[in-house]
Amino acid sequence: MANIIKTLQEVTMDNQAATAIGGDDSLTFSKFWSLTDRFAGGLQAREITAGDAIAIRLSNPRAFLIAFYGTLRNGCVPVSMPTDYHTDDIIAVLNETGCDAFVTDETPFLTILNRADETRVAITVDCDARMGVTLSAFLDNDGMNSAGSRTGIDVVRQSDSDRGLIAYVGHDDGEPLGVTYTHAALAGAASVGRSILERDGTQCHLGSLPLSNPLELMYGTTATILDGGTYLPHPQWDPETVQSLCYTDRVDRTFVSPSQYETLAALEIDADETVAVLEPTTAALEEHEDAVTRLRGRPETGLTHVRTSATADTSPRWETVPMVESCVLEDGADGELAVSGPAVMDSYVGRPALTDETIETNDSTRWIRTGVTGDEPALSQPGDTTNLADSISS
Numbered sequence: 576m577a578n579i580i581k582t583l584q585e586v587t588m589d590n591q592a593a594t595a596i597g598g599d600d601s602l603t604f605s606k607f608w609s610l611t612d613r614f615a616g617g618l619q620a621r622e623i624t625a626g627d628a629i630a631i632r633l634s635n636p637r638a639f640l641i642a643f644y645g646t647l648r649n650g651c652v653p654v655s656m657p658t659d660y661h662t663d664d665i666i667a668v669l670n671e672t673g674c675d676a677f678v679t680d681e682t683p684f685l686t687i688l689n690r691a692d693e694t695r696v697a698i699t700v701d702c703d704a705r706m707g708v709t710l711s712a713f714l715d716n717d718g719m720n721s722a723g724s725r726t727g728i729d730v731v732r733q734s735d736s737d738r739g740l741i742a743y744v745g746h747d748d749g750e751p752l753g754v755t756y757t758h759a760a761l762a763g764a765a766s767v768g769r770s771i772l773e774r775d776g777t778q779c780h781l782g783s784l785p786l787s788n789p790l791e792l793m794y795g796t797t798a799t800i801l802d803g804g805t806y807l808p809h810p811q812w813d814p815e816t817v818q819s820l821c822y823t824d825r826v827d828r829t830f831v832s833p834s835q836y837e838t839l840a841a842l843e844i845d846a847d848e849t850v851a852v853l854e855p856t857t858a859a860l861e862e863h864e865d866a867v868t869r870l871r872g873r874p875e876t877g878l879t880h881v882r883t884s885a886t887a888d889t890s891p892r893w894e895t896v897p898m899v900e901s902c903v904l905e906d907g908a909d910g911e912l913a914v915s916g917p918a919v920m921d922s923y924v925g926r927p928a929l930t931d932e933t934i935e936t937n938d939s940t941r942w943i944r945t946g947v948t949g950d951e952p953a954l955s956q957p958g959d960t961t962n963l964a965d966s967i968s969s
Contacts, residue, residue, distance in 0.1 A: 614645025625650030636808035650731030753924030763917025768798025778804030781829035877918035913942035
C-alpha cells in the first residue's frame with residue numbers, strides 16, 4: 576500500500592525534533608504530526624470520514640500543509656485550487672467534487688456556502704470566521720486517538736488505487752479544470768522527487784511556487800518532508816530573498832517558473848545547483864546555454880524530462896526522469912510524444928471526453944499525451960529511461 580501518511584509517520588518517529596516546516600513559525604516533525612492529527616480529529620468530530628472530499632484554497636503554506644496531510648490522515652481526499660479562483664470558480668469546484676468541508680482564506684464566503692450543495696463546514700485561515708470556524712478552533716481537540724495520544728496509530732488506510740489528491744490547475748472552456756491522482760501517484764511522485772532532490776545530508780527545499788501547483792506539492796514539498804528534510808515556505812516570492820538564501824547556502828533546491836528564473840538571472844544569482852526551472856511540456860522547446868537544471872512536466876504527466884549542465888555537455892536531448900518512459904503515438908502526421916510513469920494523472924474531474932482524448936492504454940500501460948510531436952529532436956527517444964539522480968543533485 577502506497578499511503579504517504581504511513582511514510583510521514585515513520586519519518587516523524589525518526590526525526591521528531593527536526594524541523595519539518597521552516598520559517599518564522601517553524602514546526603518540528605513531532606509538532607507537525609500532532610497538528611495533522613488534530614485536523615483529522617476535527618473532521619471526525621464533524622462526521623467527515625474516509626472518502627469524503629475537503630477543499631483547500633489557501634495562500635498560507637503552513638496551514639495548507641496541516642490541512643493537506645490532516646485530510647489524508649483521515650482517509651479523506653484533499654482538493655486543492657489556485658488562490659486566484661474566486662467565488663464562481665470555488666462554487667463550481669465544491670459542487671463538482673462534492674466537498675464536505677472548505678478550508679479558505681477567502682472573505683466573504685457566505686455566498687459560497689449558500690451555493691455549495693454538500694459543503695457543511697468552512698474552516699478559515701487569516702480571515703473572519705463568520706459562519707465558519709477558525710483553524711485554531713478546529714484544531715482544538717484531542718486528535719484521532721481515543722486516549723488523546725499523538726502516536727498516530729489510527730491513520731486511516733487507503734489502497735493504491737484510491738483517490739489521493741484532486742488538484743485544480745486552471746480552466747477548460749472557462750470552467751475550472753481538475754486533475755485526479757491516486758495514492759500510488761502521490762507516493763510515486765515523492766519517490767521521484769527524492770531522487771531529484773538527492774544530496775548529502777538533510778534537504779531544505781524553498782517553496783518559490785504555490786502549493787496549489789501539484790508539481791511543487793508532490794515533487795518538491797512532499798518529497799522533501801517524506802525524506803526527513805525541511806520545507807521552507809516563501810509565500811510572498813521576491814528574488815532578493817531567494818538570492819540571500821542561495822548565497823548563504825540555507826536551501827538545497829527551489830523550483831521556479833521560467834519568468835521567475837529570468838528575474839533571478841537578471842540579478843546574476845549564481846545558484847545553478849539550487850534552482851530548478853519548471854517548464855510546461857507543451858511549451859516550445861529551446862536550447863538553453865545556462866547551466867541551471869530545467870525540468871519539464873505538466874499536472875497530467877508529472878515531471879517527465881530534465882536537462883542539466885552535465886547532460887547538456889554529453890547530449891543535446893532532454894532526458895527522461897527516473898521511472899518515466901516515453902513513446903510516440905503514430906496516429907498523426909508526425910506522431911505525438913506520450914509518457915508513462917508512476918505519477919501520471921488518473922483522470923480529469925468531470926471531463927470523461929477530455930480524459931479519453933488525453934490517455935491511451937496499450938498493454939495495460941497508461942500513456943499520457945503531451946501535445947509535443949514525437950520527432951522533436953530535443954526530447955529523448957522512445958524507451959529512454961535514464962536515471963539522472965546523480966547529475967540532477969550535482
